Amino acid sequence: xxxxxxxxxxxxxxxxxxxxxxxxxxxxxxxxxxxxxxxxxxxxxxxxxxxxxxxxxxxxxxxxxxxxxxxxxxxxxxxxxxxxxxxxxxxxxxxxxxxxxxxxxxxxxxxxxxx
Amino acid sequence: xxxxxxxxxxxxxxxxxxxxxxxxxxxxxxxxxxxxxxxxxxxxxxxxxxxxxxxxxxxxxxxxxxxxxxxxxxxxxxxxxxxxxxxxxxxxxxxxxxxxxxxxxxxxx
Numbered sequence: 355x356x357x358x359x360x361x362x363x364x365x366x367x368x369x370x371x372x373x374x375x376x377x378x379x380x381x382x383x384x385x386x387x388x389x390x391x392x393x394x395x396x397x398x399x400x401x402x403x404x405x406x407x408x409x410x411x412x413x414x415x416x417x418x419x420x421x422x423x424x425x426x427x428x429x430x431x432x433x434x435x436x437x438x439x440x441x442x443x444x445x446x447x448x449x450x451x452x453x454x455x456x457x458x459x460x461x462x463x464x465x466x467x468x469x
Numbered sequence: 470x471x472x473x474x475x476x477x478x479x480x481x482x483x484x485x486x487x488x489x490x491x492x493x494x495x496x497x498x499x500x501x502x503x504x505x506x507x508x509x510x511x512x513x514x515x516x517x518x519x520x521x522x523x524x525x526x527x528x529x530x531x532x533x534x535x536x537x538x539x540x541x542x543x544x545x546x547x548x549x550x551x552x553x554x555x556x557x558x559x560x561x562x563x564x565x566x567x568x569x570x571x572x573x574x575x576x577x578x
Contacts, residue, residue: 358511388567397473397559397569398512443511457567459504459511 356381358446358460366466367434375463377427377444385449389418389429392441392462401429401442434467441465471495473570475560481576482550490545490573492560500563501543502527503535505556506572512559518543550577 358379367373379387386405390398402411402418404427410419415432431438444460476491494501499520504512514527518537532554534546543562547554555577560570 363509390569395572395574397561397571399569400566403566457512457514459513461509461511 356446356448356456356458358444358458360442360444360460360463362463363461364464364466366468369434369436369467369469371434373431373434373465375429375431375442375444375465377429377446377460379425379427379444379446379458379460381425381446381448381458383449384422384425385447387418387420387427388445388447389416389427390443390445391416392443394440398443431465434465436467436469439465439467473560473562473568475558475570475573477573478571479574481578482547483578484550484552486550487546487548488550488575490547490558490560490575492543492545492570493541494543494560494562494568495541496562496564496568497540498562498564498568499540501537502561502563502567503533503543503545504559504561505529505554506559507556515545515558547575552577 361376388403389401392398404420417430420427441462441464443462448456473494502517503515506512513529516535518524521540524535558573
């Protein structure tokens with residue numbers, strides 16, 4: 355069964371500090387891994403997308419890593435800002451038939467940045 | 470481009486009522502999806518469509534129906550609303566990237 359597990363479920367950090375979110379997955383056949391940011395009451399917004407051959411990808415202060423061998427990914431937030439308060443969702447895509455890609459969503463990590 | 474739009478934003482239904490959640494995209498994407506997100510849970514795929522006239526079930530299709538008469542629109546129909554369908558519903562479309570709509574918060578009492 356395809357699964358995506360994220361940790362921690364939630365964390366609180368002080369503004370300006372760094373943090374790292376974890377994502378472990380058992381999805382096959384692997385196509386790509388995405389990190390989304392979801393503000394409260396909004397739809398998810400894509401931060402990064404990585405294929406099998408990519409180890410790291412950055413989007414501003416967000417840096418995602420991927421280890422396809424151990425099936426782990428991380429999202430690092432540098433110099434956090436209050437606007438980083440959101441849920442961060444790891445999504446792993448499997449390449450399947452007519453659907454193109456089947457997405458398996460993690461439960462998300464809720465980040466709260468305090469001043 | 471407006472991206473993916475959803476209406477309504479909020480809705481309260483009584484048990485047994487029916488309604489249609491609207492979704493539209495203006496990016497000419499073939500792939501469109503409906504997800505539900507329960508509190509603290511990941512998104513679950515309800516139905517998807519790979520193009521106009523083609524739809525298929527996702528993980529949790531029971532109690533829902535969809536249609537895809539045009540590339541732009543992908544409405545989700547609830548025929549007999551049940552409390553278990555209280556959730557936030559997200560529509561998405563996919564080209565090279567996937568875009569999500571703002572969501573519809575549905576409460577069934």
